[in-house]
Amino acid sequence: MVRYLLMVFLVAMGSLAQARPPQIFLDVARFRNLNLVEKGAEVDIYITVPTQSLTYRQRAPKQFQSAATVTLEVLKADGKPAYREVITLKPPVINDTTMEIKNPQSFLKRVLLPDGKYTLRGTVRDQYRTANGETTVEQPLVLEAPAGVFMSDIVLLSKPAAKNGGSDNFSRGGYSLTRTPIGFYGRGADNLFFYTEVHQATAGEALTMRYILTGPNNFSTTSEATVTAAAGKPTPVVGQLPMGTLPDGEYTLLIEAYSGKKLLAGKRIKGQRKQLEYVPAGASAR
Known part of the structure; x- marks a missing residue:
């Protein structure tokens, strides 16, 4: 029975x-x-x-x-x-x-x-x-x-961008990028990794990059880094943020580029975190 x-x-x-x-x-x-x-x-x-x-x-x-x-x-x-x-x-x-x-x-x-x-x-x-x-x-x-300094879209990654100098579809700005599907971070993911580019900044200028991660229940964490603007090409920006106590649900990552205290450009992206779900990342080249 x-x-x-x-x-x-x-x-x-x-x-x-x-x-x-x-x-x-x-x-x-x-x-x-x-x-x-x-x-x-x-x-x-x-x-x-x-x-x-x-x-x-x-x-x-x-x-x-x-x-x-x-x-x-x-x-x-x-x-x-x-x-x-x-x-x-x-x-x-x-x-x-x-x-x-x-x-x-x-x-x-x-x-x-x-x-x-x-x-x-x-x-x-x-x-x-x-x-x-x-x-x-x-x-x-x-x-x-856009006119002036601007940023490309943000790419969310399942692991840190790796320096490789490759030229295939998984490479950009000299880095190998392993994307996470639709910005989803599941079981075992403790850090959020990202890649973007700053365009038309003054060559050699030190840019302050501000990374702001927000989520449900008023969760918020901020980090900063400094990059040097490249000459004649986009400036790659790679980094990571610990998700720590980020609750399950929709989160937002905001990246801003500053020259001193002047905001030059910004870009944001949304994603999902579900700590009990397992979602393997990675794609095939087709």
């Missing part, structure tokens, strides 16, 4: 998981294209598909796998495509579909675009489900170069 009830429970849980549509998250970071001929931006698009929302099929005894396709599009203001790509996801085979931990599938695309207004669209399609098996998300994308 107990075995029968267990089987009924597992079937019900499987049906419940399949009832919800698949999920997709888009995390976008905009950087200036250093090509002086064509002004524009390098757009890093970090796509995450939680595999908990996908349908698993049995491939062999104790072997289950899901499959999905992701269509990534960047649309111009007139609706015409500026970029389009379809990626097939094949998550690893698992031996138990009742496992609470199924690694999300993440990948990173770097797209070069002229300045202008766009719409970013991501569609995930569960290949093993017809009903309620597709989800589309959209968000506006504005690319422009």
Whole structure:
């Protein structure tokens, strides 16, 4: 009887998981294209598909796998495509579909675009489900170069930026960057790591960087560092903040650049902390 009830429970849980549509998250970071001929931006698009929302099929005894396709599009203001790509996801085979931990599938695309207004669209399609098996998300994308000193978007990392001088999609400003999906920090994460760039600061000037982390229940912590503005290129800014007693929920990281007491530029980003959840970070190059 107990075995029968267990089987009924597992079937019900499987049906419940399949009832919800698949999920997709888009995390976008905009950087200036250093090509002086064509002004524009390098757009890093970090796509995450939680595999908990996908349908698993049995491939062999104790072997289950899901499959999905992701269509990534960047649309111009007139609706015409500026970029389009379809990626097939094949998550690893698992031996138990009742496992609470199924690694999300993440990948990173770097797209070069002229300045202008766009719409970013991501569609995930569960290949093993017809009903309620597709989800589309959209968000506006504005690319422009502000006058004066400005900062690029902030990239949140699962571990410290490592100096490497590489030139692949996971490198920027001479650092290797391991992103954390949608700014999520889960179980075992004690520090928040980040990367950004300061543009058009006076070469050789000492800039004071202020990092302010705020969260629920009036949580707040502040740290400062000094960087020297680079000549003829963006100034990389890397750092970390201890999360300590940051409560679960939404947090905000604000980074400001000062010349003496004068605020030159600032940028903020939001994320989530859930200390009881395990979310592996890392992406594949596609």
